[in-house]
């Protein structure tokens with residue numbers, strides 16, 4: 351299994367477009383994520399959270415600054431940085447099993463090895479019985495579980511997750527959070543996870559990065575020291591509520607500052 | 610029940626509705642002809658057309674002309690598609706290919722095919738190549754534009770996801786754009802094969818010695834409206850068959866798409 355890697359983002363700037371219509375999405379943003387760490391980014395809508403993940407994935411070209419993953423400078427996308435998108439991105443022409451086997455197949459792994467990976471990761475996300483279904487036959491939560499299995503089966507050094515549970519109802523969401531933590535615990539990948547949901551951030555994170563409004567910068571980094579596993583009623587813990595209040599305050603200060 | 614937007618209806622109802630409209634057309638036709646409301650010279654009675662069909666089937670000429678026409682349409686359509694599908698996918702994927710081809714294609718696309726018939730005759734003569742060229746000319750540019758559109762509308766994040774899974778940029782068309790647009794491409798082929806049939810008569814307008822367009826032109830000179838009707842019906846039936854063929858093909862090669 352690939353060693354999990356660190357992510358180092360320093361003074362990164364991203365400008366979309368040119369001339370009149372230019373948008374400065376990120377302005378001198380820096381952050382570091384340690385190997386094996388579960389880092390969560392929260393921030394107001396449009397502050398550049400997705401943009402940051404796309405930059406780290408190499409799907410977008412930065413305007414300035416430096417990004418390294420595992421010491422390697424990011425220059426274009428690669429299988430060392432897996433990503434789970436907010437929109438559903440399973441390949442509709444492939445079955446669930448074929449979707450999970452897609453990355454291993456591109457790496458040239460043999461059929462036996464691919465089948466082993468498919469079985470392992472589908473079991474991991476609880477979808478062993480759906481190997482031969484097409485994505486159109488799955489619910490939203492199932493699709494995202496397959497997307498997580500697909501990203502992990504490719505054995506990336508880091509896993510980037512852009513509001514993967516954003517479209518799910520709260521019950522499914524909680525189940526997905528528990529599942530993700532279990533999978534993370536087994537695989538020990540570095541995870542950089544974006545969410546709108548403050549509770550979700552605190553439940554999942556080793557550290558929460560709070561972003562300011564556009565152009566995005568890191569406003570504050572909070573260490574979350576609640577012991578794992580963080581069970582359901584932890585959300586009622588005064589320390590939990592205090593942290594939630596602090597993050598809400600940071601985000602609200604920003605909205606007020608904007609207009 | 611039957612008038613809830615987008616709600617599927619029972620197969621039996623669907624078939625009866627289709628049959629009812631056909632029946633209505635037939636009844637109208639009989640009313641006009643057997644009722645003596647239109648002279649037979651302009652509109653033959655259904656029975657007359659059937660009798661003519663029987664006669665031409667018996668002497669083998671209907672088969673011969675139908676085969677000749679089908680050959681022209683299918684050869685033209687296949688050649689056109691073989692080039693248009695890959696080229697259209699690249700055009701929709703790579704802005705440079707689009708920038709290079711768009712101005713020319715959109716210029717040619719709006720020219721009437723008929724205006725090129727004299728040129729084709731001058732250049733290629735009056736053999737089957739000339740007829741096939743007309744079909745190609747009529748379908749190729751439309752196919753190209755529509756297939757490029759289909760390739761362009763592949764969700765960007767599908768391609769991004771493929772990159773994060775190790776897909777190389779140079780193989781994006783093969784691994785992602787082609788399978789992702791396959792259902793749309795098959796629909797485009799289904800629609801354009803219909804257009805190819807509509808160019809058949811134009812293709813056989815000049816200098817053909819066989820084919821359904823040819824016999825209807827000859828029939829026009831002899832006031833044999835029944836034969837014209839028969840030829841039209843044959844073209845319609847063949848169009849229907851190719852259309853259904855593509856529907857079947859789509860269900861077979863793209864079972865994931867509903």
Ligand SMILES: Nc1ncnc2c1ncn2[C@@H]1O[C@H](COP(=O)(O)OP(=O)(O)OP(=O)(O)O)[C@@H](O)[C@H]1O
Pocket residue numbers: 366367373374375393394395396397398399400401402564
């Ligand atoms: N392709 C693009 N071209 C121009 N501007 C863009 C583009 N993508 C994003 N932007 C702009 O950059 C800013 C940051 O966008 P981004 O999608 O990264 O925000 P976000 O924090 O992920 O928002 P949300 O929470 O709503 O998902 C936004 O103001 C957006 O309008």
Ligand SMILES: [Mg+2]
Pocket residue numbers: 399400401512
């Ligand atoms: Mg976003």
